[in-house]
Amino acid sequence: MTSTIKQLKAKFDRAIIAAFGADFAGIDPMLVLASNPKFGDYQCNAAMSLTKQLKQPPRAIAAAIIENLEIGDICETPSIAGPGFINLTLKSVYLEGEVNAIAADPRLGITPVKTPQKVAIDFSSPNIAKEMHVGHLRSTIIGDCLARILEFKGHDVLRLNHVGDWGTQFGMLITYLREVYPQALTTADALDLGDLVDFYRQAKKRFDEDETFKEKSRQEVVRLQSGAEDTRRAWNLLCDQSRREFQVIYDLLDIKLTERGESFYNPLLPAVVEDLTSLGLLVEDNGAKCVFVEGFTNKDGEPLPLIVQKSDGGFNYATTDLAAFRYRIEKDGANRLIYVTDSGQANHFAQFFQVARKAGWIPENIEIVHVPFGLVLGEDGKKSKTRSGDTVRLRDLLDEAIVRSRADLEKRLQEEKREETEEFIANVAKVIGLSAVKYADLSQNRTSNYTFSYDKMLDLKGNTAPYLLYAYVRVKGIGRKGEIDFANLGVDAKVILKEDAELVLAKHLLQLSEVVGAVEGDLLPNRICQYLFELSQKFNQFFEQCPVLKSEEPLRTSRLVLCDLTARTLKLGLGLLGIGVLERM
Numbered sequence: 001m002t003s004t005i006k007q008l009k010a011k012f013d014r015a016i017i018a019a020f021g022a023d024f025a026g027i028d029p030m031l032v033l034a035s036n037p038k039f040g041d042y043q044c045n046a047a048m049s050l051t052k053q054l055k056q057p058p059r060a061i062a063a064a065i066i067e068n069l070e071i072g073d074i075c076e077t078p079s080i081a082g083p084g085f086i087n088l089t090l091k092s093v094y095l096e097g098e099v100n101a102i103a104a105d106p107r108l109g110i111t112p113v114k115t116p117q118k119v120a121i122d123f124s125s126p127n128i129a130k131e132m133h134v135g136h137l138r139s140t141i142i143g144d145c146l147a148r149i150l151e152f153k154g155h156d157v158l159r160l161n162h163v164g165d166w167g168t169q170f171g172m173l174i175t176y177l178r179e180v181y182p183q184a185l186t187t188a189d190a191l192d193l194g195d196l197v198d199f200y201r202q203a204k205k206r207f208d209e210d211e212t213f214k215e216k217s218r219q220e221v222v223r224l225q226s227g228a229e230d231t232r233r234a235w236n237l238l239c240d241q242s243r244r245e246f247q248v249i250y251d252l253l254d255i256k257l258t259e260r261g262e263s264f265y266n267p268l269l270p271a272v273v274e275d276l277t278s279l280g281l282l283v284e285d286n287g288a289k290c291v292f293v294e295g296f297t298n299k300d301g302e303p304l305p306l307i308v309q310k311s312d313g314g315f316n317y318a319t320t321d322l323a324a325f326r327y328r329i330e331k332d333g334a335n336r337l338i339y340v341t342d343s344g345q346a347n348h349f350a351q352f353f354q355v356a357r358k359a360g361w362i363p364e365n366i367e368i369v370h371v372p373f374g375l376v377l378g379e380d381g382k383k384s385k386t387r388s389g390d391t392v393r394l395r396d397l398l399d400e401a402i403v404r405s406r407a408d409l410e411k412r413l414q415e416e417k418r419e420e421t422e423e424f425i426a427n428v429a430k431v432i433g434l435s436a437v438k439y440a441d442l443s444q445n446r447t448s449n450y451t452f453s454y455d456k457m458l459d460l461k462g463n464t465a466p467y468l469l470y471a472y473v474r475v476k477g478i479g480r481k482g483e484i485d486f487a488n489l490g491v492d493a494k495v496i497l498k499e500d501a502e503l504v505l506a507k508h509l510l511q512l513s514e515v516v517g518a519v520e521g522d523l524l525p526n527r528i529c530q531y532l533f534e535l536s537q538k539f540n541q542f543f544e545q546c547p548v549l550k551s552e553e554p555l556r557t558s559r560l561v562l563c564d565l566t567a568r569t570l571k572l573g574l575g576l577l578g579i580g581v582l583e584r585m
């Protein structure tokens with residue numbers, strides 16, 4: 001299916017050529033949704049921008065375009081407004097036809113791309129032996145959502161968990177555990193992540209204070225890198241322990257990831273340095289191997305290099321990223337590489353992208369993007385912390401969301417004098433609680449910071465997951481009340497659009513594919529949230545103004561189709577956000 005705006009664009013292209021000649025082929029008709037519904041549905045702003053070239057007043061240009069425009073099948077007669085805007089109002093019959101067509105399409109008008117890309121999306125990526133924190137939560141939720149959208153569009157998506165499972169932290173940790181708790185290095189399950197994180201803190205302290213300890217830790221890193229058996233075994237155990245803990249979170253949030261940690265690229269690091277050397281890009285600076293690229297300076301304004309090998313021979317985070325990036329292009333065959341991390345790492349990515357570019361490692365048809373996101377703030381406006389000042393544990397945060405959503409639900413059940421089973425309550429509380437957390441994150445423009453508030457995200461009113469879930473439940477409620485089998489409304493179940501609220505809802509339903517297409521490009525999931533929020537509002541207005549079950553045929557069936565299409569759109573859209581729906585709540 002071709003979206004309305006695409007159909008209109010094609011028609012404007014033709015009209016502009018017909019009016020002004022073939023030189024004007026490919027001119028952007030500047031077609032957008034009307035700024036105010038009072039003026040219609042779409043507007044064309046091209047006349048104003050063509051005045052210079054055509055040396056004609058914009059209203060005359062607009063008139064010439066309209067004269068050559070053949071849009072009678074889609075729009076009412078266009079009108080010219082103000083300096084030369086062309087206003088377009090969609091015809092009801094056209095809308096009816098389009099709505100009927102998407103209603104008959106299981107993909108609701110979202111066509112898969114013709115040339116799928118191989119997309120490597122690097123997200124979540126917590127660090128072994130450290131607690132997963134809210135930053136990783138954002139990366140996990142946003143990354144998963146982007147992966148779902150790209151997958152749905154038909155791309156081949158590689159969901160990569162670039163776990164921090166390598167480096168100096170293991171030297172410290174293993175040295176410390178050898179001293180205080182050697183069993184942990186030989187027996188599975190001897191520690192849980194909480195202990196591990198504590199040990200890590202203590203080890204770090206020793207490392208910073210004690211020279212002999214520091215030296216031992218260094219040797220342990222060398223042993224790890226050279227594959228010493230006992231160190232490797234210890235490392236494996238520690239990784240497994242962390243992995244299990246991460247998995248609890250992934251299971252709760254229904255996240256699928258392929259783990260390919262930093263250690264995976266370890267054998268490929270020397271080649272990165274060699275290749276940069278033979279390209280003449282490496283500069284030795286106090287024994288460290290560096291690449292200098294334009295535009296990166298420290299706070300004193302001095303050029304800031306990307307260090308690929310430290311003076312002690314060790315490699316850096318950036319070296320691994322360079323190796324990983326080459327692997328993803330050469331071995332995975334990726335043509336779009338996406339990295340989802342907090343904006344704090346923007347410089348790291350900009351710098352290593354530029355090094356890669358300078359080295360000629362980014363072929364022309366390959367897109368490489370950092371998808372940054374802002375901080376999660378507590379309600380006091382500060383970086384979110386527990387009362388004792390520690391960073392909040394993710395598991396606690398998610399559990400708390402479920403506990404609170406359960407309390408809300410129980411209160412509501414009491415008010416409505418409803419009796420539900422424990423199974424129902426537990427499931428609804430969990431779905432709402434976790435959806436609320438995901439949705440609160442996704443509904444913000446990811447580049448800004450957002451304030452984490454359980455009360456706001458669980459509110460049944462407002463731009464929240466519960467509000468959208470409730471709109472879905474409402475449709476299901478109509479179905480139960482009228483004993484409607486939505487899947488079999490009959491072959492001639494057709495939409496008829498008469499009332500304003502119906503038209504408004506129908507037009508919105510038709511926007512889905514445009515919105516999803518936009519997110520496929522700019523990777524801003526909040527667009528989908530906003531779309532679904534407005535859909536729920538428009539549906540609720542329709543529901544208040546247009547009786548459904550009590551209407552006469554054929555209106556009754558028409559309205560049932562609109563209800564069903566709304567529910568399917570919500571389900572699909574929420575699904576793209578990684579949120580499941582409830583039949584009742």
Ligand code: ARG
Nearest residue numbers: 122125126127162164321341
């Ligand atoms: N482990 C890193 C962190 O916790 C995130 C890794 C992001 N991915 C990457 N390829 N650098 O900050």
